Amino acid sequence: MSREQLVVQRARKSFQTGNTRRLEYRIHQLKGLLRFITERQKDIADSVKRDLGKSEHATDLFETVGLEGEIKLAIEKLAEWAAPRPVEKNLLTLLDEVYIQPEPLGVVLIIGAWNYPWAITLQPLVGAIAAGNAAVIKPSEVSSHSAKVMEELLPQYLDKDLYPVVTGGVSETQELLKQRFDHIFYTGNSTVGKLVMGAAARHLTPVTLELGGKNPCYIDKNCDLTIACRRITWGKFVNCGQTCIAPDYILCEPSIQDRVVEEIKKSIKEFYTDNPKTFEDYGRIINQRHFKRVMALMEGSTVAVGGESDESQCYIAPTVLKDVKETSKVMKEEIFGPLLPIITVSNVDEAIQFINEREKPLVVYVFTHDNKLIKRVRDETSSGGLLANDCLIHFTVSALPFGGVGNSGMGCYHGKHSFEQLSHLRSCLITQLKLEGVNSMRYPPHTAKKLSWARFFLLKQVNVCRLRRMALLAIFTGLAAFLVQRFLRRG
Incomplete structure (x- = not known):
């Protein structure tokens, strides 16, 4: 029996004790995770x-910071999220309890990514714990130092049987994927996402796939280009461009291309100085394999800004490529590095067409003062998210579901959405062994009269809250009438 199989069996056995069904236990684990982050x-x-x-x-x-916010929100809202949720009834079930009860799925596998090795791996864990699941955590082997710290220290703060950390490379991940889980949460690229989904299908295991894609960024010629380019520069070159929701390429009219280049160049200097290589807030490519991959994407394109590199340090300068063609190498795959290609289009119609001819991205960015243009881009394209006049910040809003669509993924998380994604929303109806006469309409023999009554009782939806309000209003009205009558008699 493999190590991975033993880990999963131990997690399932621990889940079956029922400890995680108690909200107090979940909160205790969430507080442990919060202590881990802070200490x-x-x-x-x-x-x-x-x-x-x-x-x-x-x-x-x-x-x-985002992790702390997610944990604190889950602790604060857990009782509300986990509570039974009454639903509208029909007349037939008017006297019954009808509600949705969130319940744990079981054992969840979380496969993290290397570009944000802590946030992307532990945010789904917050949802898994809050929903009452056990979770096997597989950090990316590419961010090896983070994976090692996670493996060594996390078990000191969480139940090590319920929330084990499994490190290793491709073979360990493959062995984990052979096991049966109740949900798999994977963050990474679409190629591996297909393999994860294929492995999950063998056990009919549902998946959340947080993938990437080439996120377009349309700049309207009439917007404030200085502010737009500062925000795009920040969003693109954070983490050396290794962000799944970074702007992947710019679409703009030819008349503003040179101005866009100049504004981005100014912003790079403002953020990272004249020499980003020596600046502490400009990172590095994760390893030499990815360094070579990103450098190869520049072939055949015109470098307008940057372009410098140092393979020994996995350093690539913030780089802007101009006059890029849709057939250029840099447009063939998600960049995931500090290269920003500019493609010129004649107008927003052409930009929308360009976006729609490609796979659905994780996010579409648009910069404009024109609200009608924003709505057009929203209504005529499809993506995991849409952000106007800024970059990345939608990720910080816990109330917004974060996830992709089509090739950029399936499922979502953050805040309550993480809880929902990793829960089973169980339908519950509690009735009594009484009023059997009402049920005669559904029992054989079936007649036209019974069908008529059944249609009335089954198709008439009842808003219980409204019904209660009406009942209370009737009671108060009756009471008021009674008091008025007594008062008049005394008078």
């Missing part, structure tokens, strides 16, 4: 520095 901040920052070259403050901003 081990330096260990986390050091690991990310070694993996991706991020500064301590950048790690705090992009990895742990």
